[in-house]
Amino acid sequence: MEKTRIDLEILLPEVPGERDECVTKIIHALQSRRGIELVHLVPQKDNSHAQLCFHYDASVISVTEVEDLAKAAGAELTVRYGHLLFNVSGIRHPRHARIIERELRAVTGIVSVAVAATGFIQLEYERAKTSQETIERSIRKAGLDIKNVEDFHQTGKEDHAEHAHGDHEHAHEEHGHSHGGIFGxxxxxxxxxxxxxxxxxxxxxxxxxxxxxxxxxxxxxxxxxxxxxxxxxxxxxxxxxxxxxxxxxxxxxxxxxxxxxxxxxxxxxxxxxxxxxxxxxxxxxxxxxxIAALADLAPKTALLKQDGTLKEVDIANLKPGDIIVVKPNSKISADGIVIKGNSSVNQAPITGESIPVDKIPVDNPDIDIATANTIDKSHKVFAGSINGAEALEIKVSKVASDSTIARLVKLVNEAQxxxxxxxxxxxxxxxxxxxxxxxxxxxxxxxxxxxxxxxxxxxxxxxxxxxxxxxxxxxxxxxxxxxSGVARAARCGVLIKGGKPLEELGTLTAIAFDKTGTLTEGKPKLTGAYPLNGFSEGQLLEIAIAVEKLSDHPLAAAIVKGASEKVRKEIKPAEKAEAIVGRGVKAVYNGSVVHIGNKDLFIEKGSSLPDDVRKQAEDLEQKGNTTMIVELGDKLMGILTLMDTPRPDAKPTLSQLQTLGVKRMVMLTGDNQKVAEAIAKEIGITDAMGNLLPEQKVAAIDKLRVNEKQVAMVGDGVNDAPAMAKSTVGIAMGAAGSDVALETADIALMADKLSNLPFAIGLSKKASRIIKQNLVVSLGMVAILIPLTxxxxxxxxxxxxxxxxxxxxxxxxxxxxxxxxxxxxxx
Structure with a gap:
């Protein structure tokens, strides 16, 4: 059996997301073709698009034929179906919304439709049987004003925006009082x-x-x-x-x-x-x-810097790569990367964080915008956040319609x-x-x-x-x-995609967490220095700084950062550094050869580690540390330990979740079992599962659901997407600025804060209680009044x-x- 993958964006360029009905349609259409055994969705990962994976019998059908069939089916669906999201005025209450929904469902060619009492209509239609213009006429005929239309096309957005505006003008003339009459x-x-x-x-x-x-x-x-x-x-x-x-x-x-x-x-x-x-x-x-207040967060204009002069322009005219200037105490106009200036930025409107976040410029002002998703969050800013006391120069990374706040508003509107x-x-x-x-x-x-x-x-x-x-x-x-629940969550930086996840979140009995970046900081830190053979801690750290300065390995950077915080003086770099892949590094410092690396490095070069040193290193590893042994000449100087340390808010957050009724909290990680258990013991995780590949994380979620029924998966929405899809509720952390996390999760915590999770679950439980109370009141009153009357x-x-x-x-x-x-x- 062979496999091949094709980007979903290529097959279905107009669908609004991976969970659209057209994705299911194309899977069903292709799975029945001769020679194709299985078709399944591979969610977005890192910077790649979502894909369809085809398992096919190469003796029956070739890879070229598979790709041709897929593209033909995708083209057929794209030509056949359209997707629209209308923002309308004139819907007075949920019963009225239901009437409109039934009325539109009866329009020939409309495949599915959902109408919210707040004025949003999401629908899918067959192009051969109806058109956008016909649907708009049906909406206006129902007494509604069309304020805006989004058609999910990848091209022609500007033209369509003008078209939608024209519809609004026309509708307003015909139904200027769609809310009722002379008093508007x-x-x-x-x-x-x-x-x-x-x-x-x-x-x-x-x-x-x-x-x-x-x-x-x-x-x-x-x-x-x-x-x-x-x-x-x-x-x-x-x-x-x-x-x-x-x-x-x-x-x-x-x-x-x-x-x-x-x-x-x-x-x-x-x-x-x-x-x-x-x-x-x-x-x-x-x-x-x-909810609508979200849309007003971003300013309508920006100060564009061109040839040393500043010009005020509409944010719709900004392009990736443009440089904008944000004055002190003013709103930031676009998502981007700070290239000049240091300031504290209030991100509360986007992420719900109450404390301003320090922003610093990137080292290279000419940074490629394509790498924006990979740089540290201290360099990234979002449209709608509020600058602090210093001016910033920002390189725009996204057009206004694709900014984090624009996507957030769109997804909240769909959620309604x-x-x-x-x-x-x-x-x-x-x-x-x-x-x-x-x-x-x-x-x-x-x-x-x-x-x-x-x-x-x-x-x-x-x-x-x-x-x-x-x-x-x-x-x-x-x-x-x-x-009300979705609105309250949105104001606090939590995106809940509709009533289903809002209700289900409060029923969870188990939550599975990705480890790296979710329960831990996501980057190693120097956690200890243990000198040997009469060397001092200061000498050990100085040698480590001198050598590791020359390496670009993440562990080297962590050693230099942690050691420098303790030594607090300038250390001259070593010479003749030579990386030993998978083992460590070798260099010359003040005429002596220095080796820094794991136990395998010393075994490989023929050195014998004393039993007490080996045992000390193994004991430290049992506690979840990564150990690096330092040797100067032929003398062992000491052991350095590094660890991806738990987030400061992990332990109190897990304690709150237990109070909220979550009985099992499981850690899923690709790290070794010892590291997983050490972290779990420190923060209060009930089950730690290490050495897991992505597909094994999915199997772990399946197993959890057998015993616990209602299970959430918390991760970053990138490599955890398959496990999220299998869980009752998928929760993405740090979703601000991440297209992948926003699209894949049922619930997105915009801030990179684990402590937002108890808020979301508490809100869900409160919403569920209120819904039950409302049902008791409404049905109870009917049950009392009918017999009495x-x-x-x-x-x-x-x-x-x-x-x-x-x-x-x-x-x-x-x-x-x-x-x-x-x-x-x-x-």
Whole structure:
């Protein structure tokens, strides 16, 4: 069996990410071809693109044929399917979003669609059956304004941006009041208040003796008009699509009350229902604005440096390689590399870090932008972060549309269209629930045929049950909580991609961590110097500095850095340095030959290490250290130890995770088992698994899921991507600036801080509790009110108050998530 890989970007250049449905489509299409045994996705790694890996029988099909088939299938899918993300205005609440979703799903050619109450529509369509223009007309026909469109094309973005702007202008002319009418976005709320005022006046006038009856009724009719305007509008929209939504139920109940002469109760129903709608819209808008504020973080212009002069330009005109100047205490305009100036930068808007981060210039101002992802974070800055007291010169590394903040905003917007399991459950429940309520009401209308009572009494009871049974609170309970949770997380530098990972994060019983760079600093540090044969620590460190200065090995750099911090004086370099690959280094210092290396170096050159020295080195290695032995001439000077040390916040973070209910914390590493166990013991890891290849990490996650069910994988989103894909929730650390981490993870911790993890899990648990509370309130109120209204104990008035009261309770309960604070002051 042979293998070959092809970049996914080549096969499907328009898909927005690895998890798009088109990726699944191309895998299914190619896996059935003769000679191809298996096709699977290889996620992005380092600076490479995601790939499709083909396992094929070379005796049946050649590699060229495999590649031709793949490219043909990719071209077919690219030509066949398009992907769009719309930002629209005019969606008032989750029920309205569902109506829009069903309406768009009915448009010929649309394959899948998800609509968020906050105004984002993500869809996939077949180009042969429909077009972007047709879809935009359908959206405008539904009464929405199109504010922006992203079509995921790799080319022509500027042209398309103009096209989207034109659509917005056109839409605005046709539907300037898509939120409701003459008062713009506040029309619904103002209509509800007018309805309430007319209801109050009418109710007050009804107590005046001798006043003609038609006068209070006239006010009630006015209350009906203003309270029922949007209810009628949405009911008719739904009915035209063959749906009977909650608005229809409320409208029928209000008309029924009027028929029975109960004008006050009908007006009360429409007033409270319209007020509930308006407050739901307010709740969605509050959470939406919290997220939308991200988009306003980056300034719109930048100071471009050209030929020694500064020119203010639009950030859209910046190109990679341009030099911009950022003045003190101003926002940074673009992602880039610091080439001049030292300053502390507040990255809180992007990463959530509360303490400013020191930024220093790179050694080479002419650095190649292609290497931006590999340089130290002390040289990198992000658009939207805030410069400190000193001016900086920055070489732009990404265009504005690809900056970290732009990608973050796009992914958060997409996340709003992703539904949680609970939301999918409540949506399905409502699908069957509303028809069941209508059947129950019809049966109750015929109660007078069985029970000795007039038709008016049966009709009144049926209308009361109709109000009591309407699931308004159920419809808003989950989406309001999910959106508030995603918004709160985004403000603190945690990207949660939708309701599903938000809910699942709080159910975790086990978390697997990559070691290097996740639980540890990711780079070796000098941890000890042990002199031998009468040499002092200072002499040992001086020789080490002199020799290792000449090496470019990471261990050499760690020795020089750590030793220099202790010696604190200038040491002249050794001479005639010679690297011994895989063993160490040899050099001449003050006329004497110096060897620095591992035990194998001395065995190889014929030196015999004394038993006590060998044992001391082995004991140090047992504790997780890498040992380097130093020899001057024919005398052993001592042993140096290095280790990739644990992050300072690792131990307290793991302790907090245990408090939050995570029972097992597992370390997965390619390092040897002894090193893994030493680190694990120091920081509180329950299981350490060493010597693992990437595919063995995936197997370890599979094994964990058998025993623990809900397992997260925490890593950097690069080489840990396969294991992340297998876990319940994939969590990427330090995702700011990393395209790979942002794309592959379900949850991205923008800052390189492990301590953000308890915040995210705590927020998830809080969100899950609020969702459960909301479901109990919404379903509990229905369970109480239906029997009471059927038995005639509660009438329309109490049913209305209970029904709308529960709706307001779940809305404001969900908004509590916007003020969530992490345990133990983590945030």
């Amino acid at each position: 976005e506040k029309t619904e709320l103002i209509f509800a208040l007018i309805s309430g005022a007319l209801l109050g006046i009418g109710f007050g006038l009804s107590f005046i003796n001798g006043l003609p009856e038609f006068i209070p009724i006239a006010f009630y009719i006015g209350a009906y008009f203003f309270g029922g305007y949007f209810t009628t509008k949405e009911a008719l929209t739904a009915i035209s699509k063959g749906d009977f939504e909650i608005d229809f139920l409320m409208l029928v109940a209000a008309i029924g009350a009027a028929v029975l002469g109960e004008w006050a109760e009908g007006a009360l129903l429409l007033f409270l229902f319209s007020m509930g709608h308006a407050l739901e819209h307010y709740a969605m808008e509050k959470a939406r604005k919290s 269209t992703q539904k949680s399991r609970t939301q999918n459950f409540t949506d399905k429940l409502e699908k069957y629930y509303v028809p069941a309520v209508l059947i129950l009401v019809v049966l109750l209308l015929g109660a007078f045929l069985v029970v000795d009572e007039p038709f008016s009494a049966s009709f009144y009871r049926a209308m009361a049950v109709l109000v009591a049974a309407s699931p308004c609170a159920l419809a808003i309970s989950t989406p309001s909580a999910v959106l 059927i038995l005639g104990i509660a009438h329309i008035g109490p049913a209305v108050i209970g029904h709308e009261g529960s709706t307001l309770v779940v809305v404001f309960n969900a908004l509590r998530l916007l003020g969530y604070r992490a345990p133990q002051g983590n945030k």
